[in-house]
Amino acid sequence: MTEIEPLRIGVCGVGTVGLATINILQNQSSLVAARCGREVRVTHVGARRDHPDHNYGDAKVSRDVMDVARDPDVDVVVELIGGTTVAHEVMKIAIEHGKHVVTANKALIAEHGNQLIALAEASGVQLCFEAAVAGGIPVIKSVREALAGNAVSEVAGIINGTANFILTEMSNKGRAFEEVLLEAQALGYAEADPTFDVDGTDAAHKLVILASLAFGAPLSIDAPAKQGIQALTPEDLDYAKTLGYRVKHLGIARRAGGRIEMRVHPTLIPEDKQLAGIDGVLNAIMVKADAVGELLLVGPGAGGSATASSVCADIIDIARDHGVTGYPLGIPAGDLTPLPVIPWEEISSEWYLRLRVTDRPGVMSDITQKLASRGISIESLVQKASKEGDTDVPIVILIHAVPASLMNDAMKAVVALDEVQSDVALIRVESFD
Amino acid sequence: MTEIEPLRIGVCGVGTVGLATINILQNQSSLVAARCGREVRVTHVGARRDHPDHNYGDAKVSRDVMDVARDPDVDVVVELIGGTTVAHEVMKIAIEHGKHVVTANKALIAEHGNQLIALAEASGVQLCFEAAVAGGIPVIKSVREALAGNAVSEVAGIINGTANFILTEMSNKGRAFEEVLLEAQALGYAEADPTFDVDGTDAAHKLVILASLAFGAPLSIDAPAKQGIQALTPEDLDYAKTLGYRVKHLGIARRAGGRIEMRVHPTLIPEDKQLAGIDGVLNAIMVKADAVGELLLVGPGAGGSATASSVCADIIDIARDHGVTGYPLGIPAGDLTPLPVIPWEEISSEWYLRLRVTDRPGVMSDITQKLASRGISIESLVQKASKEGDTDVPIVILIHAVPASLMNDAMKAVVALDEVQSDVALIRVESFD
Structure with a gap:
């Protein structure tokens, strides 16, 4: 539709999110091309094993994801492998090879984001991770761009859908934690190893990212105090309800003086507050900021297609050269000062x-x-x-x-x-x- | 902080939104400058009369807003006058003089947006209007950018805070429409002439804009069927509640086959739906799209400071050359095809x-x-x-x-x-x- 060259996408990892991303870019190719003013084409897919049921179109397929990260015919590397070892390596190599990078990997950004963002800035490439927090909810774009004229004072939310599903079932049906966890695994909400979902680690990763964007500070992986939902009983959820509260597992990052609170824990919320009514696998993030007051964003925090929606938004931003690398708009990683964290x-x-x-x-x-x-x-x-x-x-x-x-x-x-x-x-x- | 020239802003209209915008740009100047990579400076203010209590800093002040629209020392004209006469003229002149334009004016965009967007495209300037729909809620950025990889099937929401305040009071306290309207006026929620708030015109304007972005069609001012809230009685709100519903004044735009429904009217919503719980002056917009599923955005739909938050986001987007003109990303106004509207x-x-x-x-x-x-x-x-x-x-x-x-x-x-x-x-x- 134009003389601009197509944007060539390499996708590393073809789990639910990777496959959904490829599907959107293929099935909605004319819509995406119109919105970008250029074609967006998946040219290379990195998949550790064969998936006879997957359709990657004309894309080349490699067993070694590093081949995608190094491919001179790829402009954007999309990392959807998960974990912090191979995924980290893929991101580094891709950036060093001058490619823009997109990831949905909260653990990777929370742990290694400072280094990767500095690397991306040095290489002049865009690094985007909308899908790393709250799946399909555009919370990163909202905090970073829509609230760019605001000083944010607080970010609080339900940022782990598995934990919220478990708490909702326990609260509404009086079921025990272990029983609901098994169901969550059967339904595909929880990982085979659900530790990070129930002990608050996953929520802490997301909170670290949100706090960095909201307060303009470097990512601080060790900052959040952390409690999971394992010790909660249906009995306590029921007493809370009788008193007019709901129990939700929240991540909270709040400015207090020159320091910040950062914590992830079960929380009683008055039942008339909107966060109290967010049930099941939904995520919801509340943002308080000086000009806008209070915003609440609600939507699917996980799922292949919803998460791929955010991955594609990042790709489209990059295609339009509107991608934002790393931290609060425009501020280089090296210019950020850590904010002292208030101990639990x-x-x-x-x-x-x-x-x-x-x-x-x-x-x-x-x-x-x-x-x-x-x-x-x-x-x-x-x-x-x-x-x-x-x-x-x-x-x-x-x-x-x-x-x-x-x-x-x-x-x-x-x-x-x-x-x-x-x-x-x-x-x-x-x-x- | 850099060699890039400051971005010079001309503000036309110094009501609550105009003044709040000037205040943010002045009081948060270093934050805004850091995020834009350049200084953003209010250089010219157009105000019909003297406001001895206002502080415009070093900005030049003109009685005639057209002087701002024509000022060679202004890069961005921010139209916060309201109405569709002078405001229309200001926008046209500013665009013709090669200036980027930002407006919070829903009536102007709904009525004259097709013309203004085409004009902006022809002049190579950016035209932004995040504040025109739902005040401080970043719904335009979300639909246009965050959901760019999605086909949107429905947008529905509470998009007039005054009407929602009135309905909430009527429903919760059994008060009559006329009585609550008077209070809304006293509180400054409703205009001196509240016709557009209560008869659905204001909501219809916003729905026209949302539908255009969501479905990629030209703005269609006459498309929405429209009912206001004047005829509702506390008695009916109460019966609805007894049946497990809440009554909200909604704008709904929905794809159905190759056509769209567009309508603004009081609506019974099951009480367990999130929209049913949005009370008072809040706005909330639900978006359904193929990849993401369902998103809900909740926040202040009006108010000087909240609306100015969105105006400033547009200014910052323009300062970073990330502004989006008009319709769905990247598609020129002339390439859009109207969608047939299903009659009421x-x-x-x-x-x-x-x-x-x-x-x-x-x-x-x-x-x-x-x-x-x-x-x-x-x-x-x-x-x-x-x-x-x-x-x-x-x-x-x-x-x-x-x-x-x-x-x-x-x-x-x-x-x-x-x-x-x-x-x-x-x-x-x-x-x-």
Whole structure:
């Protein structure tokens, strides 16, 4: 349609995202060409093994993905392998060979992004990773471009669909964690090794990327404090609901003075907040910024086709020479200053504390005294009826904002009481007011 | 910070959005400069009258906005006057003088966008209007850039904050339309003349713009069928709630075969759908597209600072030469083909029908017979208790999907019955499944 040369794409990795990306570029080729003002053509596919059912069109196929990264007939290398070893090598080689790079790999960007972005800047190529955070939701473009005139103060969201699916099932149907995890694996939501989904690692990777863009700081892989969802019980989700809250696994990055909070953990959210209503495998990210106020972006956080939508948006940006490399718009990696991170212990919030106590006169007074003597005040306290045949009763306490250090200290003192069992739940509460 | 010349901005109109834009560019000048790789400087302000409390920095001030549009020392003209007369002239003159243009003016783009975009293309300048739809929500960037690899099938949303505020108050507090409208005016949500907010004109303008971007068709100002919120009563909002629905004023643009539905009207939405929970002055836009599935973007649809956030994003895009002119990415205005619009009468949906009838044996059978004889089937029927002293009883009927033509015909036949009063409410239901 024009004299401009086609943009030649090399795709490394043909799992669900890789195949969906190839399909979009092939099936929507005229739409993509019209929007780019040039043809976008998949010329080389790197796949470790044969996939007789895949259709790569006219593309050359190599077993060694490094052949794609080095191919002089490839302009853009799309890394959809996953992991941080081969994928890292592919990205480095591709950049060193002067190719633009696109990836959906959150672990890779969170761990090695600083190096890769500096490398891309030095090589004058574009490095894009919209698909690395929240799959099909254009949160990176929104934070980086649409909010470019804003100072962002907070990013918080549900950024792991597997964990959200599990919590939703546990909360709505009273099912146990292990049982729902098995179903999530059967449905293809969770990986064969679901560790990173349930222990918060995957969400932490995404939060690291979001925080870097939002606050204009280098990627800081070790910054987030991290709690997973493994220890949550349907019982606690149910108590939270009774109190007017939902429990969501959130990533939160928040400016506080010259420092930032970064944390990933189960969180009680008031049920009338929009984040509280995001169920199933959906992702949702809330952004607070000085000019715009508050934005919420909701959509599919995973899935081959949704993630490929973001990969293709990056490719189209590159085809139009609108790709953004790395950090906040226009600021070279070397010019960014790390922001000090507030330790978990110092971060203040309200708390949900669930105890199990022997129902004996004076026990409540003992517990509240332990809290009061540390200056911790109680917002509400509910003594639940004990289950049949159970000699212990659950007590649920909502506690006004105090730092984790103080809360942990008080909890230890409470658990040391004879009447209090060691089975406790302590969960942060965020009202987002 | 670089050898690149500053980008010189001329702002026409210093209402809340104009002033907020100037404030952001002044107060965040180093942030904006870093992100653009060049300084962005407000050099000329067009204001019809004196505002002693405004601070325009070093900018020249002119009474005649055309002086800004013609100023050789201005690179980008930002039109924030509103209306379609002077604003239209300012845009034309600015483009003809080779300036990039940014506007928040939905009426202007919906009515004269085809002409202005063609003019901008011919002049090789960028024309941006992110702020024209849904204020601070980056919906235009999302549809145009983030979904560039998608075929969009539907855009639906709450795109008038004033109407949503009024409906929320009516629904939650049982207040009457006129009373809430007065409050909305006092709060500054509604214009002195609120006609366009309540009769659907403003929402129709925004829908025209969204549909053009989503479906790659020219702007079609006359396409949307339009109903406002003036005729809604707290009583009907309450019945809807009892049935598990919320009533929202929606703009809906949907592909159906080779044609599109375009309509703006009060709509019953199942209460578990996210759009049903968007309350107050918030805006929310749902986009369905083939690759990504479904996205929802929520945020402030109006307000000086939020709207200025989008205006500044456009300015920053232009400063980086990433601005997009007009329609779907890269496709010249002249290459677009209008999509035929499905007339309102042909558009099928479920319906909410509220009647008021004299409570006499056989009346229900007469009504249902009128519906059944036209092949209209009833999903549910609720006879409400009559209010004290009222001889009539309300009847609420949910009707399975039929076209408006058939529904109107049936309704006329029903109202012609002796026992049925002329006070009826007929509202479309959308399940968004």
